[in-house]
Amino acid sequence: MSFTLEESSDDRLPFLNVLITAQEKGFSTQTHQQRTENLNGESECPQQYLSTTTNAYVLLGSESEQPKD
Numbered sequence: 314m315s316f317t318l319e320e321s322s323d324d325r326l327p328f329l330n331v332l333i334t335a336q337e338k339g340f341s342t343q344t345h346q347q348r349t350e351n352l353n354g355e356s357e358c359p360q361q362y363l364s365t366t367t368n369a370y371v372l373l374g375s376e377s378e379q380p381k382d
Contacts, residue, residue, distance in 0.1 A: 331344050
């Protein structure tokens with residue numbers, strides 16, 4: 314097993330998509346989120362999976378609206 318050690322710089326340490334900053338009383342965090350406006354649904358997910366998933370959510374939603382006995 315191997316481990317990696319990262320040193321903080323300016324009391325800041327990036328870890329995955331989170332920036333951890335040391336403060337006087339603890340830590341603060343900021344997350345980085347990739348912009349999604351450039352994603353194309355058709356290129357990210359084949360149409361058959363998109364249709365199947367959408368239909369499953371519609372079915373689940375309609376079943377939850379049915380009165381329970």
